[in-house]
Amino acid sequence: MTEHFPSKIGLSQQFDCSYLPDRKEQLLVILDNECYTAPRFEALLSLGFRRSGDQIYRPHCPMCSACQSVRVLAKEYVPSKSQKRKYKKIDSNFSVKVSFQEKENYFSLYEKYINQRHSDGTMFPPNRLQYESFLFCRWMPISFIELWHEKKLVAVAVTDTMPNALSAIYTFFDPDYEHLSLGTIMIMAQLNLARSENKDFVYLGYQIDECKKMRYKKQFAPAQQLKEDTWINI
Structure with missing residues (x-):
């Protein structure tokens, strides 16, 4: 699978955000069954997706971009x-x-x-x-x-x-x-x-700088953060 979005994607309804009480949350959800394998999910991780239960999702909030994917370079971690x-x-x-x-x-x-x-x-x-x-x-x-x-x-x-x-x-x-x-x-x-x-990476999920309990992920270095679909060193 090349690193592009699958053709079958759903959009959830908006609901109250679990981390920022003044915000609404909305998710992209993968509907393509062919994506539900470990190798294909790994490609989706590199695009900012995550897993919850059997479902693959990614935040797609209309008024917020606080959730930023973080991964640690495992072989270089000090x-x-x-x-x-x-x-x-x-x-x-x-x-x-x-x-x-x-x-x-x-x-x-x-x-x-x-x-x-x-x-x-x-x-x-x-x-x-x-x-x-x-x-x-x-x-x-x-x-x-x-x-x-x-x-x-x-x-x-x-x-x-x-x-x-x-x-x-x-x-x-x-x-x-x-x-x-x-x-x-x-x-x-x-x-x-x-x-x-x-293995090269450990994905730690979403860094949310505005949420105190979700700020810790940048403490592990060297690491990268996904911004505008590009991994940058942090």
């Missing part, structure tokens, strides 16, 4: 001093593992995370149907990067796997371990996995 300090907090009692299928203890961890960290968000209250329809996918290989503290699962990063890239879908963790900056740790784990598999 952790900052702050990131190195955070990673040092993960001592020999912690271990990172990769699973290629969901485990029974994931949902209870997700439920605790949403209840304690995002009780004011659109994913509250958590339920299994919402969890499965948001995170999982029938046509995309998914990796689950796990962080364990001895025999206790404390974090999971749901990650799409493509020929030349990983795409970070969502990370949830035990709020009791929040002091360890597990959001940062799990992105570093995804970057480490990408390098070990000789």
Whole structure:
């Protein structure tokens, strides 16, 4: 697939934005079934699309362009001093593992995370149907990067796997371990996995400078941001 828009694309209705309360959100949705494979989705990622459940979408808001796709150059990534300090907090009692299928203890961890960290968000209250329809996918290989503290699962990063890239879908963790900056740790784990598999990019989703909880993605370098359909170094 060459890097151009598919011929079959839908446009959603406008609805309230999840990140900027004074804005309306609208999405382009891919309707072409031939795009729903890992290699073709990777080409769409390079055009600013993302996955939610089985659906491929991209923001197409009439009055806003705040969402900007960000990807990290995995092979060239160098952790900052702050990131190195955070990673040092993960001592020999912690271990990172990769699973290629969901485990029974994931949902209870997700439920605790949403209840304690995002009780004011659109994913509250958590339920299994919402969890499965948001995170999982029938046509995309998914990796689950796990962080364990001895025999206790404390974090999971749901990650799409493509020929030349990983795409970070969502990370949830035990709020009791929040002091360890597990959001940062799990992105570093995804970057480490990408390098070990000789992949060029880790896509981190949309950077939204006006939303405090969505500004962190530029902290990982070197990185690129998609502006007017061109990737520029940031």
